[in-house]
Amino acid sequence: MSRPVSGSGSVDAVPSGVDTSHSSNGGISSQSSGYAGSSNTSYATITATTGASVSSYVSYTFSVTGIPSGATITSVTCSVKGRVSSTNYLPTAVHQLYAGGTAKGSTTSFASTTASARSVNGGSSWTLSEIANIQIRSTVTRGTSSTTRSANFRFYGASLTVSYTYSGTEYEITVSNSTTATVGYEQWVPEGDDTTVTADTLTGITVTDNGVDVTSQFVQGTSGTASSVPTSYTAGSSINGTNYQSTIGKGSDTSNRTGNDYFSTTQGGSGSTYIDYHFDFSDIPQNATITSMSVTVKGHCESTSESREISRVQCYTGTTAKGSYVDMTDSTTDKVYTISSPGTWTRAELDDARIKHTIGVYGGLMSGATWVVNYTVSGYSYTLTNVQADHLIVFAPSGGGTTALYVKLNGSWRQVTAAYKKQNGSWVQVALDGAFEAGVNYVAG
């Protein structure tokens, strides 16, 4: 999918690194933590330790991220905070922005012993590659008349703002295998440029010209973690008490929750009932493999001596129990329990993941639960050909994949499960990668 886009934006940064290799005539000490902007209250001390008129400098590096490739830099503004320790022994403390070793804009000097934030003129005509290597250089020079070596400059920090405009085409490419895997990635591409898309899950896509000619791509395996707390509940029959209704959805067992789902059964001495807590793992890709999970619940029982006490928690998929259960019957105050063996799960089973809290005549109490699922998505690869508009993508797989064909209908990509060609009055099923031919014009019927 592609669409023309344009707009503007800005990104802010503070120094994330320091280069002291040019401070051989002085030193840097008492470094502040991260030089976190021009409002910082801690500082680095830059000292020129040798003779008169000798300079030394330290470079603080900014890491500017989030600017679209192809953007035009419209302005670079910077504020630096500092003070000199003596106006007699350290006559100049000069600051200037640099792109690598090239000075940009103009200098700003500090001459006061009172800390203050001052603007640094960033000049104009910055390129993206220069922004990627932007620094602020703090240069201190000793005076000519002093014999003391105690003068220094205190660098509190700096704040940088880079503004930009952009104009180009946005391409959104969705990669799917023939089953259920979907990996999406969106990339800004300057109109008319060749661009290689690089992401954790998608590498090696080359997009050329406005027609979006994707020549190849490779999708690597991914892994991830999903964590969920109860999102809804289902109560069993013969239930007595409604406190659970106000507790659902609040349920992280690691929080400072004090509420719980206190309820009891209306049946006799051997009766029991339950509440099912539902969890949402829809963010996990459908083709993921579940590698491990950890499930903890927080709760307690009313009485540790009552034989009819039940306060049991167990994982379920739908109405099918999974793994082992845990009885929360050894404490009358809230305690975190771990369901140590929640069982082996498939991705599909997570679509109806539940924790069932079963209680007996005496009410059990549950304050919350946290369910963490670790998963991987297997690697697979494709070669993509003949992507010339936002209407049709033909996957010609390599590396063991299978062919898939997608058609965009009413704004959504739909996978084609079969293709037919009418020949001599009869429809004949053809391979998906043979349905369309190069050099032929197609129109929707």
Next chain:
Amino acid sequence: MANITIWGASYTNVPACTLPKTGGGTVRFTDTSATTATASDVASGKVFVKADGSQDTGSLAFVTYYTSSSSPSSSQGSNGDIWLVTS
């Protein structure tokens, strides 16, 4: 657009002119000199006017494709058409 002179009066950038027809009614003459289309650009069977004012017939062929959630029946489509069954 053309610059023309009628009965000694000059007109510039005239895209078309409408003239009375013998026996009544009007006819519109349009400057087609900017036309760049060729027969291969125009759908097959469609008539268009070329830059020199003459008429020609398009030759651009399309194959029709259909999308459906079910398989096609023999009464649907024409030879060469494509039928895509989607999920």
